[in-house]
Amino acid sequence: MHLTKNQEKMLSGEEGPALQKAMEILVALGDIYDADGLIPIHSAHVSGISLRTSGEAGLKFVENLADKGAEVYAHTTINPTGIxxxxxxxxxxxxxxxxxxxRMIDAYERMGAEPICSCVPYLTGNRPSFGKHLAWAESSAVVFANSVLGARTNREGAPSALASALTGLTPLHGYHLDENRQGTVEIEPNLELLQGEETFPYSVLGYWIGENFPESVPVLKGVKPNPAQLKAMGAGMAASGAIALYHIPDVTPEAEADPSICEVGESAGFESSDFEDVVDKLDQISEADLVCVGCPHFSLEELEKMPDSVEGETWVCLPRKLKRESDEKGLSKKFEGKKIRFVCDTCMVVAPLREMGYSSIGVNSAKAAHYAPMLAGVKVHFAPLKELIK
Incomplete structure (x- = not known):
């Protein structure tokens, strides 16, 4: 892989041990994926902030870099913590x-990262424009950036995203290249299954696409999702099938700029039986101790549309920045007297739910239903929002 003189200096250790470690990670990845070289990035978003996902080793790795004086070169935001x-x-x-x-947050702040502690950086200020190259971890943010914003990023892991944050560079391969952004399979869903503004049907659709066409670039025909539905669908695809990019003709920016990107040979339908198969797989129980929404984190628009008919204990997970904005706008007042908590900095997937006394949760997110049993150790009731809060 070709390196510039400055990049060679970083790799040799002339620019310090932190940048040397970062370059070693990026060069190793570049060699694995046969990248021609490194390209500058507009921003980074780092995952592995929760101890549930990073562990003690991850904490020590990040603190070690901070102790060595590492500083981010690119605008960098970080994922949710466990609390x-x-x-x-x-x-x-x-x-x-x-x-x-x-300690984890402190280490990232010492390096200059912005501690948004959220999986939706594009709602809190780290919103790249069309065509910008990124180094983002967090699968739901990756697929949103690639698909809805038309930016370009691979599915980075926490170490590679951090390495890119420190150097301002990422290997030129994968979704940074035009040839890897072409649609590969056409999906024609039964539109009757996707009526209304609920995110649940799109979350189910996304999960089904990921399961059946993993690592593909799906092209969805006939759908007109709202922003929350786009977010939910992409998160479902990413959770079940590591999908990082999708196109929707006349909706997503790359498909609008170049309609030929949506020309594919293979096609598949999505019918009620497929819908029911996904729900049956993810829905483990009929009642839950706690209802959790906001996976990915809620937007202000979702909070505005949230029904005030909440009866049971409910978490609404959202970025702290948006929580402050909602308070300023008075959006939270309609929930006064309800058993609802606005939970920031974390989410139901990485929070220590069992240690906090919960053995089951109700969710309307396929991503949450997929990960919560594995990471949080709880049973899941997977259902539409209106059913969960009644």
Whole structure:
């Protein structure tokens, strides 16, 4: 892989041990994927912030880089932690986990990263424009950036995203290249299954596409999802099938700019039996201790549309920045007197739910239903929002 003189200096250690480690990671990836070289990035988004996903080793790795004086070169945001950093005690999070999570956040802040602690950086200021090259981890953010914004990023892991953040570079391969962004399979869903503004049907559709066409570039025909539905559908695809890019004719920017990108040979339909198969697979129980929405994190528009007929204990997970904006706009007032908590900095997938006294949760997100049993150790009731909160 070709390196510039400055990049060779970083790799040799002339620019310090932190940049040397970062370049070693990027060069190794570049060699694996046969990249011609490294390209500059517009921004980075780093995952592995929660101790549930990074572990003690991840914490030590990040603290070691910060201790060596590492500083981010590109605008960098970070994923959710395992706790709400302000309301952790009220929510019942373990103190030892809180202390470690604060150390993780402190290390990233020392390196200059913006601690948004959210999986939707594009809603909190890290919103790239069309064609910008990125190094983003967090699968749901990756597919949104590629598909809905028309930016370009591979599915980075936490170490590679951090390495790119420090150097401002990423290997030129995968979805950074035009030839890998062409649609590969056409999906024609039964539109009767996708009526209304609920995200649930699109979340199910996305999960089904990922399961049946993993790592593809699907082209969806006839659908006109709203932004929340686009977010939910992409998250479902990414969770079940590692999909990082989809196109919708006349909807997503790349398909509008070049309609030929949607020309594919293979096609498949999505019918009620497919819908039911996904729900049957993910829906484990009929009742839950706690309802959790906001996977990916809620937008202000979703909060505005959230029904106020909430009866049981409910978490609404959203970025802290948007929580403050919602308070300023008075969006939270309609929920006064309800058993609803606005939970920031974390989500139901990476929070220590069992340690907090919950053994089951109700979710309307296929991504949450996929990961919560594995990461949080809880049973899941997977259903539309209106059913969960009644």
């Amino acid at each position: 709400d950093l302000e309301s952790w005690e009220e929510l019942g999070a373990p103190k030892d986990l809180v202390d470690k999570q604060r």
